[in-house]
Amino acid sequence: MGKSAGRDVMQTTVNLPDSLYQESQQLAASRGATVEQFIVEAVKIKREVQGNLGSRASGAYGDREVELPVIRSARPGTLDLRISIFVTYLPDVN
Numbered sequence: 001m002g003k004s005a006g007r008d009v010m011q012t013t014v015n016l017p018d019s020l021y022q023e024s025q026q027l028a029a030s031r032g033a034t035v036e037q038f039i040v041e042a043v044k045i046k047r048e049v050q051g052n053l054g055s056r057a058s059g060a061y062g063d064r065e066v067e068l069p070v071i072r073s074a075r076p077g078t079l080d081l082r083i084s085i086f087v088t089y090l091p092d093v094n
Contacts, residue, residue, distance in 0.1 A: 014039075 016024070021035070028038035 024035050024038055028035045031038065033041070
């Protein structure tokens, strides 16, 4: 472990697909940062997001996006969420 600008750092090599590295370069440049600074910030943000999600972050859905159904109410402001009613709005997954 070394020191850089008064902080502990570990020098490492990360293999990224060319397209991901090029995108990282572009995003870093658009923010006035180096690729290293951009990657460090991305890892910190990912860590914060997972910390906020608790143990669910590594659950069945991981960090995939899921589409939730929109359930319209005949009476806006009220919605009966009894399971028998809710299930009728869900798509059949057979």
